[in-house]
Amino acid sequence: MGQEESAAHKEVDLAQIQELCTTFMKECPSGALHLHEFKRIFGIQRESEEESAYIETIFRSFDANQDNTIDFMEYVAALHLVLRGKLEDRLKWSFKVYDTDGNGRLDRREIIYKIKMRNTDYNMTPSEVCDRIFELLDQDKDGQISLTEFLEGAQQDEWVMDVLKLDVNVSGWFIHNRNKDP
The missing domain is CATH 1.10.238.10 (EF-hand)
Structure with missing residues (x-):
């Protein structure tokens, strides 16, 4: 019984990841989320210099390989950290x-x-x-x-x-x- 519940939980997670991937690729067809898109997504239009620096710091924290983009794996890692992380x-x-x-x-x-x-x-x-x-x-x-x-x-x-x-x-x-x- 415990294994069935665990397997069902993993299937839900896999389905969620597949849905996220589909949506991510629709929104970011290049497979990379750039800083200006990140700001748009968070509703930052006319930010102050301080707000811009703050959003850039968050963006950099998600950009694990420091290539100035957030790819799908980095996005999933960020989601996991923020939503389910310890x-x-x-x-x-x-x-x-x-x-x-x-x-x-x-x-x-x-x-x-x-x-x-x-x-x-x-x-x-x-x-x-x-x-x-x-x-x-x-x-x-x-x-x-x-x-x-x-x-x-x-x-x-x-x-x-x-x-x-x-x-x-x-x-x-x-x-x-x-x-x-x-």
Whole structure:
């Protein structure tokens, strides 16, 4: 019985992947999703310089082979991470997106930038939110948050988790564009 359920679950996953592939190839006949298409899909038309940089960072995080396109396999990997990935893996991905200078540590500028991009009202200014995050996470008080501090802090405090966890709807764009003519 357990094997039958497992096999049925795999079949559903395979059917979903086949449907995603068909839709992806319809939307991206070249088999590659470029940054300008990625921005269009996420509804970014007239973005600010900050919004553009944020979307580009997300795009680069999905572009595993760094060829400036997202192919179908990279798209499926991103979907799996965002929709079904383990919490720790999603948090590691969030950290990577926030670490805009790529130094492996988050500074106040990167945290404030993330807070502004999220545009959520915490009844505090972005600086106050940042101060609270650093108070809770920066265990060694060096003015930067390491990946370890990020992972431990986010998992220990619900408010921090809410502020720091990156949620991106990367699957909705196929549904949104599914019935449109090219």
